[in-house]
Amino acid sequence: MDLTLKGRTYVVMGVANKRSIAWGIAQALDKAGARLIFTYNNERFREPVEKLAETLEGKESLFYPCDVTSDEEIAATFAKIKEDAGVIHGLAHCIAFAKKDELDGDYMNTTRDGFLLAQNISAYSLTAVLKEAKSLMTDGGSVVTMTYLGGERVVKNYNVMGVAKASLDASVKYLANDLGKDNIRVNGISAGPVRTLSAKGIAEFNSVLKVIEEKAPLRRSISPEDVGNTALFLFSDLAKNITGETIHVDAGFNIIS
Ligand SMILES: CCCCCCc1ccc(Oc2ccc(Oc3cccc(O)n3)cc2)c(O)c1
Secondary structure (H helix, E strand, C coil): CCCCCCCCEEEEECCCCCCCHHHHHHHHHHHCCCEEEEEECCHHHHHHHHHHHCCCCCCCCEEEECCCCCHHHHHHHHHHHHHHHCCCCEEEECCCCCCHHHCCCCHHHCCHHHHHHHHHHHHHHHHHHHHHHHHHCECEEEEEEEECHHHCCCCCCCHHHHHHHHHHHHHHHHHHHHHHHHCEEEEEEEECCCCCCHHHHCCCHHHHHHHHHHHCCCCCCCCHHHHHHHHHHHHCHHHCCCCCCEEEECCCHHHCC
């Protein structure tokens, strides 16, 4: 029983650039010997992701477009992955979006469109992806998605994304229940603030990062590598009886008021 993923294949969804949490996860899985399959939202991301993948130890990475708002595209992408790779052993879902102007000010300003968009991309997409991906996990599997404290309690400005993360957190549990009989585990990682491309969409992000470094029990911020290491554990056999769980990788910030 160990942390090696040699001979296993994982899908990593949501690498945008070298600062992405998804890239931290990819690097950890690569170091553990996994073969990686990357999906990206649109062609704009294909080249940067392929360039990053060239720096990995593993040289058999595969790349596919996947706009998670399209059921047809998800089905087509996983059909191609099934054709090209056959079996996958897990999937990292690092995808979320909300309108920038709804990540600032009063939550009450959320529009019906903005609410549904955030739910569609940041929460339902995990269910939509697993509908297609589960049939490729014939050896069982492990699924990890990214969540945040703002879905458990009010974090200023996180607003509509917090409600979407609450929806994602509940989805993790219902999906874990449905997929347990197929020996597929579903867990969340609740990461502390990381300075990513996505974080740029949140008002006053920098001040939240500063508060963490001053108030978190461990008095420091976290890195994509920290998240990658926890994801590696959740994908490994060491976590074989953990499902429906969310692990906070946030220097302990979630335990304080
Ligand atoms: C006020 C909260 C500070 C800590 C936020 C930590 C965090 C950082 C980034 C997170 O991921 C996203 C992903 C998409 C997203 O929506 C965006 C991002 C950029 C532009 C845009 O129009 N929408 C907002 C946050 C996330 O879910 C949580």
